Amino acid sequence: MTKLTILTLPDKRLKTIAKPVTEFNHKLQQFAKDMLETMYEAPGIGLAATQVDKHIQLVVIDISEEKNQPLCLVNPKIIKKDGVQIHEEGCLSVPGIYANVKRASTVEVEYFNEKGEEKKLQADELLAVCIQHEIDHLKGIVFLDHLSPLKRKMAMKKLEKEAQNSD
Ligand code: NI
Numbered sequence: 762m763t764k765l766t767i768l769t770l771p772d773k774r775l776k777t778i779a780k781p782v783t784e785f786n787h788k789l790q791q792f793a794k795d796m797l798e799t800m801y802e803a804p805g806i807g808l809a810a811t812q813v814d815k816h817i818q819l820v821v822i823d824i825s826e827e828k829n830q831p832l833c834l835v836n837p838k839i840i841k842k843d844g845v846q847i848h849e850e851g852c853l854s855v856p857g858i859y860a861n862v863k864r865a866s867t868v869e870v871e872y873f874n875e876k877g878e879e880k881k882l883q884a885d886e887l888l889a890v891c892i893q894h895e896i897d898h899l900k901g902i903v904f905l906d907h908l909s910p911l912k913r914k915m916a917m918k919k920l921e922k923e924a925q926n927s928d
Pocket residue numbers: 851852853854894895898
């Protein structure tokens with residue numbers, strides 16, 4: 762098991778657009794395992810490949826308290842969205858910053874698992890938030906991009922300050 766390094770803002774590599782996965786091989790399955798391990802250790806409830814500087818369309822998620830319901834979504838596509846919810850979000854790539862983000866309240870997502878099996882999932886509440894947040898990463902979008910320019914600026918300032926303090 763390899764623990765992967767998570768990129769943090771303002772790293773420009775977080776803006777990279779991920780490419781679809783075309784081969785479901787052992788290497789991909791090992792990468793999915795490493796992603797889960799890295800997410801659990803962080804700890805976090807979701808991680809996109811973009812965040813570990815691997816630009817393929819793969820995200821891992823586990824919102825369960827027991828950390829025993831891992832999901833791996835490869836080439837995920839949201840095919841239906843409904844309603845509105847506002848939820849406070851954070852991100853392993855934006856340490857120490859939390860902000861309310863408006864998102865769809867339910868989503869239907871089509872994806873492949875790490876073995877290449879086609880799947881479909883309907884999600885609401887936190888899982889819907891998480892799916893939308895992680896799929897955003899694959900498009901080079903972080904949750905701060907959903908905030909007003911002023912709120913984003915304040916968040917970036919706070920982030921810079923915390924980075925200085927931790928040096
Ligand atoms: Ni994130």
